[in-house]
Amino acid sequence: MNWTCDRKSLAGISCQVVNPLGNSSSNHNVTTKHDRLSKMSGVFGMKLSMGKQVALAAVVVVMGCVGIIALILTLVQHHLVDLPHRMQYGMVFDAGSTHTSLYMYRWPGNKENNTGVVSQMLVCDVDGDGISSYAQDPPGAGLSLRKCLESALAAVPANQQRETPVYLGATAGMRLLQLQNHTQSYQVLEQVTKVIQGYPFDFRGARILSGMEEGAYGWITINYLQESFIKHTFEGEWVSPKGRKIWGALDMGGSSTQISFTPGQPVQDPASALGPKLYGYQYEVYTHSYLCYGKEQAMRQLRVNLLKMSGSTRPVKHPCYHLGYNITLTLGDLYDSPCIARPVTFDPASEVTFTGTSEPLRCLNQMKNIMNLTDCSLAPDCGFNGVYQPPVSGDFFAFSTYYYTFDFLGLAPQSSLAQATTTIDTFCRRTWDSLKTEYSEKDKYLRDYCASANYIMTVLLDGYKFNQTWGNIYFQRQVADTDINWTLGYMLNLTNLIPSERPLVVTGVQHGQWAAEVFFITFAVFLSLLVLAILLLWNP
Known part of the structure; x- marks a missing residue:
């Protein structure tokens, strides 16, 4: 039995066995790898010529380049955008010799060079005389603060009350009481502490300020309000x-x-x-x-x-x-x-x-x-x-x-x-x-x-x-x-101890640049798909 083969097409080689008696006994086809690829393309109902395959590869390369270019433009031109900071709140009781007042302040979560930008939002005058006048009735000193604490409760958002610091600073009236009767001054501070702690605020303590502190904080207040700092x-x-x-x-x-x-x-x-x-x-x-x-x-x-x-x-x-x-x-x-x-x-x-x-x-x-x-x-x-x-x-x-x-x-x-x-x-x-x-x-x-x-x-x-x-x-x-x-100077100073909120930052681009990039990418994708469709549907 002899084999006779001849090349019929690019698809493969056709061979048949020739009987020595002069007739063919059987016909066997042997296909190459290229022939198998052509059959696979038939699964999709089409066969791509070599020219179309090259064109398709070019379209894929173009689309990849478009994506890379858009990414580079975005990374080069991006800038950091600070999202708005929520307001923070703080309160100071000014427990003077003749009266007590509550001052409420607020400032944005970010700070300028580690000092909060503070503004006054509420003032509440406590009924009665200063807390030093309650030396014989310490519980009365605490009760006198309730009206203003209720006002503060209504002014601070509920979800921020527990993080809102409250301070009480007593001045010369309590300094004199401390000289006169240390036990009574301690009892008065103890009672005002007890009452303030009963409210959902972050109470940071009641203390008697020194005369030097009182003078210095007044100086800070004036120069802050005059924008000297x-x-x-x-x-x-x-x-x-x-x-x-x-x-x-x-x-x-x-x-x-x-x-x-x-x-x-x-x-x-x-x-x-x-x-x-x-x-x-x-x-x-x-x-x-x-x-x-x-x-x-x-x-x-x-x-x-x-x-x-x-x-x-x-x-x-x-x-x-x-x-x-x-x-x-x-x-x-x-x-x-x-x-x-x-x-x-x-x-x-x-x-x-x-x-x-x-x-x-x-x-x-x-x-x-x-x-x-x-x-x-x-x-x-x-x-x-x-x-x-x-x-x-x-x-x-x-x-x-x-x-x-x-x-x-x-x-x-x-x-x-x-x-x-x-x-x-x-x-x-x-x-x-x-x-x-x-x-x-x-x-x-x-x-x-x-x-x-x-x-x-x-x-x-x-x-x-x-x-x-x-x-x-x-x-x-x-x-x-x-x-x-x-009090304002006191709060300004204490904001150095209150952590500033971690700023919320997103990466952004200018509106004009964003619109141009979207148009460029959309147009390039549309054009690429159009070329691909023409290549797939066109059959000369």
């Missing part, structure tokens, strides 16, 4: 202002008064120097707090001095009270303060009557007697009571009692020294009856405006030495709808 631009960015102007702070409460400023020379007394770092900058601040020299304590000292000077004369003449005004107090009331030196023996129930005489000049002189203005080993760098103070430098905001007194007299926000002196003198000469007729609604404070004004003049001129720089003082209560006090 950081400024919001029209482009919506926060930047550190060039040629920044740093303000000084003058605060007077019921039991203490504070002065804080950046002096034009290095602070010589380390005990009066602070170096706060805010928004990436370090500052050197002089600050001092005079305990017992707030308005209420000064008025107490004045009455005791007048009583001593009067000898046995009764009633005791009071030059700062208006003619026609009389008040009777017990000796127990007069000496009920750690700021007052008590006699070795006295009858607390014994009464003393003070009668007003409307003598402004004598009133001013008596104010100087309650301050030590002469003994200072560091002269001329002195405040009063022998305390070191560098010369005042720059402009100042005077707030709290400073503002309320001068605003009542029509001297806020600014007045010349001559105008202030004349206005106070004229007011102090008026009778009590004429004042009650004109200011009946102010009766609660009306008695003390003359004394307060003369005390303020003594502190500013004789104590702090503003004689030549009186025009640098601005008597203000608010800046940018925010109260000037130590």
Whole structure:
């Protein structure tokens, strides 16, 4: 048997067995790998010529290139987009000597150079006197806070209440109570802590602030509100202002008064120097707090001095009270303060009557007697009571009692020294009856405006030495709808301890670029599919 083969097509080779007798006994086909591929293509109902296969491969390569190009464009042109930060909240109770107030602040989750951008959103005044007045009834101090805590509960979103920090800072009133009776001051703080902890907030503690802290935080508040640390631009960015102007702070409460400023020379007394770092900058601040020299304590000292000077004369003449005004107090009331030196023996129930005489000049002189203005080993760098103070430098905001007194007299926000002196003198000469007729609604404070004004003049001129720089003082209560006090500075400082939210970042492109890329990719895919369809359906 012989084999006879011949090439018939590209599909394969056909062979047959030739019988020696001259006839074919059988026919066998042997196919190559190429033939098997052609049969596989038949599964899809078509056979691709070599030209069509090359074209199809080209289309696939083009589509791959389109995808790579689009990816490269996106990666090269992308930028990071910060998603909006939710607001965070914080609260500070200002537990002063005469009253307590709750201040609520909020700030975005991100922070500028690690210091939160804080704004005031709520103020709630607690009913009654300061918490130090509850020395004999500590639970009452805690209960007095409930009204304002309920207001805070309504203001903070429910899902953020447990992460909202609450602080209570007590100032000079509690500092005096601590000196007077440490146990009672502890019990008062214990009771306010107990009440605040009963609310779904993150309570961070109740503490008594030092006088230096109170002064420094007031300084921070003023300069934050004046955008001395950081400024919001029209482009919506926060930047550190060039040629920044740093303000000084003058605060007077019921039991203490504070002065804080950046002096034009290095602070010589380390005990009066602070170096706060805010928004990436370090500052050197002089600050001092005079305990017992707030308005209420000064008025107490004045009455005791007048009583001593009067000898046995009764009633005791009071030059700062208006003619026609009389008040009777017990000796127990007069000496009920750690700021007052008590006699070795006295009858607390014994009464003393003070009668007003409307003598402004004598009133001013008596104010100087309650301050030590002469003994200072560091002269001329002195405040009063022998305390070191560098010369005042720059402009100042005077707030709290400073503002309320001068605003009542029509001297806020600014007045010349001559105008202030004349206005106070004229007011102090008026009778009590004429004042009650004109200011009946102010009766609660009306008695003390003359004394307060003369005390303020003594502190500013004789104590702090503003004689030549009186025009640098601005008597203000608010800046940018925010109260000037130590609480905002306190919260600003504490936001360095509150972790900033981790920013939510996505990768994005500009809208125009995104639209162009989508169009380019869509068009390329459409064109490729169109070419592929033509190749598959076209059969010449």
